[in-house]
Amino acid sequence: MPELPEVEVVRRGLLDHVVGKRFATAKVLHPRTARRQPGGAAELEARLAGAFVSGIGRRGKYLWLDTSAGALLVHLGMSGQMLIKSGAPEPHKHLRARVLMDSGYELWFVDQRTFGYWHIGELFDGVPELVTHVAPDLLESAFSMSGTVARIRRKRSGIKRVLLDQTVVSGIGNIYADEMLWQAQIHGETPASALAESEVSTLLEAGQDVMRLALEQGGTSFDSLYVNVNGQSGYFSRSLNAYGQQGRPCPRCGTLIVREQFANRGSHFCPRCQGTR
């Protein structure tokens, strides 16, 4: 379940292998990977062939390669992986797209559940056209703490739902939402508008801390579904305090962590530390 730290791990992993390199040929193997692309797989393949990669950008969970043919936007969805392969790689059941680079390496997009996609298009104010509606993420320089706090406090929805809204602040998914709420001791169903300014800023700062820590540990993963470009898993799952911890003692107070359905998601929290809503 790639969220900001996992996508950043992928971005960093790709830097050495694709920046300054040229794509020779590209093949899109599953129509859903090209579903957002006008012209579909054929258009992606045609535009990527011969493209030179000059950099890699990211906002929240969105990743893009700056190329001479436009920005190749990559969304990993639920299960997407960008893998670097060399030699004669073993076939993969869920390989959805592959690019042969002039370096001899291959770039693979493996995506079991096909929620991910590729799209090539133009940049607007430095971000791909499909990302213009996405707010800055917690770790980028364009992020405004005061502006985001004010925006969140104007919402009447439960705070967790607001955290998951990528147009308010990006990069947060179900795992990090639960972790930052646990850290800030706030119940996810608390109406955003009921939180004090200081509570919201504490919450967002908790999100920054959790994400920086996760990044240091190579991201979160529970199995082989999320891996870096070399196919390795991160270690942050060992540090989770709330997500997936139902039935285990809260590391802060010892009360058993509870799992409930809200914000349309499985939500994990400590009923004592995060008891009031």
Add this chain to the structure above:
DNA sequence: AAGGTCTCCTGAGGGC
């Protein structure tokens, strides 16, 4: 308009 729900998808895991 904003907020909430449905839907896409595949494999894992539970129940029997």
Add this chain to the structure above:
DNA sequence: TGCCCTCAGGAGACCT
């Protein structure tokens, strides 16, 4: 052993 059901979740589509 095997079948069927449910669940996981990012985010756009769609509804109210």
